[in-house]
Amino acid sequence: MSTTLTPIIMPKWGLEMKEGTITAWLVDVGAVIEVGTPLMEVETDKISNAVEAPDPGLLRRKVAQEGQTLPVKALLGVMADAAVSEAEIDTYVANYVVPAVATSEDDDPPPYSFADIDGLHVRYARRGLGDGVPVLFLHGFGGDLDNWLFNLDVLAEVAPVIALDLPGHGQSTSRLPGTALADLASFVVHFLDELHVERVHVVGHSMGGAIASQMTLDYPGRVASLALINSAGLGTEINAGYTEGFVAATSRRELKPLVEQLFANPELVSRSLLENLLKYKRLDGVPELLQALSAAQFGSGQQAEQPGLRLGGVGKPVLVVWGREDRIIPSSHAVHAPAGATVEVLEGAGHMTMMERANEINALLKRHVTG
Template identity: 65%
Template sequence: MGPITPIVMPKWGLEMREGTVQDWLVREGERIEVGTALLDVDTDKISNSVEAPDAGLLRRIVAQSGETLPVKALLGVLAEQDVSDAEIEAYVAAYEVPVIDSGDEDAGPAFDYADVDGIRVRYARRGPESGTPVLFIHGFGGDLNNWLFNLDAVAEKHPVIALDLPAHGQSQVKLAGTTLQELAAFVGRFMETIGVPSAHLVGHSMGGGVAAQLAVDAPQKARSLALIDSAGLGDEVNADYTDGFVRAESRRELKPVAELLFNDTALVSRQMLDDLLKYKRLDGVAEALTALGTTLFGDGRQREQPGKALGGFDGPVLVVWGREDRVIPSAHAAAAPAGAVVAVLDDAGHMPQMEKANEVNALLRRHLGQ
């Protein structure tokens, strides 16, 4: 009998426990290539497609549309024709979902904390212990969960670190300054505090501006730079988003603002809105976001544009944009430094690392392999 390869519920992000099967995109009897999108899965954060980790013949679809299953549950089976139906039936019947506990390969706490300049910072580490880490920096009003589809994909080959910036996520609600220069200096001190002399910097939106500023001010700390729908490469920014996010106080007010982040507005779930409102209602968050937003993005203008000063940075640069971005125009990708790899992705808005996670992860892996 030939090998039987399971297709299992992936673990996207640090807190995912289960997912709901939506639609299968392939049929039993189809030959599958590595990277083929097999089915769509909904989580409490967002939906995404599950890619084939192996090539083979899809012999059995096990999980049906509408089923909610734990991480690592069996979704389907790949096997060649020399494997009998009876052998597949026996495999499916005997399959047990591995328990995710302290004995799992994800052992250890999901999050760490560091004290930087008197501010308590939450961060996460994944992947191998040796090698230059990849540091993920989220955007305005975001947190490290903005990378939930990307961290594990990159951590297969590289050490990965993602932090919550000051006054974001579960870091202390205390600003480290309101300019990209001050935020970049803070991230540099965060790296020193956790013992990381240099990293591959990956920044989204405001976090891209922070990463670019750090590469300009302290190039020895930046081995390479990946900017995703980044601030700092042009003048315009949509004040309906930056101001609207700060002002919104209810689900009804926040929904149209959050929908500006995506090309597919159906991705804005009730859970996403509830999580954002919970964060915004923390003591001091409204004041911190107001101060930060006013300094960085007041009147729909970006005050600082470090991305335009990257001509002297000699590390590899990747610039990724969602073509339908309604927060920072995709036309800003044209300001990428000479020699940068630029990818503008169709059918994606301001969050391509979520909407087009598989394409973004492939671009990141190629970039990091340089």
């Protein structure tokens, strides 16, 4: 165990996070902490989640109190060996200065950019350095690029990353290029053309996974590898009650029990998450396009297209990850992964595995894209 003092700090989740609120400590002073131990629950304006220990140690001091709202990088607690005195910890806490979040434009680029593709205004984010093959993230039905808030910065440590709001989602134009997967896959390729990106590792979640699979089939030269997370397109079953209910919901009361189905732990659904979804669903054109897209892809109560079942001959590295407790698309669909794919089914996770089990997902994706 370390003899030095190790700070526990407010993490930065996503491109826009500035602060978080401590809702509950999950460990007591004196607890022996392992890497990955959930330490406390923090709520942001996007989601609630657990802060996990990046280092091992002995928890000696809780600095942040439940109910406090603190900025990114603020001191939340201190780990130290038992030999470290309380006076030394007092001095450390008193002298701790919250590191400045980058203030210059060079150090802190705008979190999002916009591009016009096929007459549609599209929000996207780029992170990471180097000239390697970028990792492209595609969200699912009714989502946006912020669904990857726990993943983008971590993957940017090993490769350039790109994430976009698909047409009709997030802050992109509330209009679709078509409701077929081929239409959406073609649009994504046109988006890459606009960014002058030739090839990508594609990571797709839910409907985004089906789009990624279709893109791999239709444009194999543009895809270096494919990662599917709780993906549509690998079977016919889907929770039609969720998709139809999500389209129809117009109030927080109606939306809350639906969104809770996305997570193994429904407590991760914050009021802010619901309010943001309602704001999106009330935008002009959004209810109609969600209805059209849902009818085309899931209108019969089943998935209309299964491009993932045709991946066997593409000759690409494929990673398939599922949350065992997915209540939207059954985790049993993982058995339909193409021969030779790496398949991982994670216990204690639902449909939003990349949020609920971010550390495991990030480790799997890093291994996948670095070969």
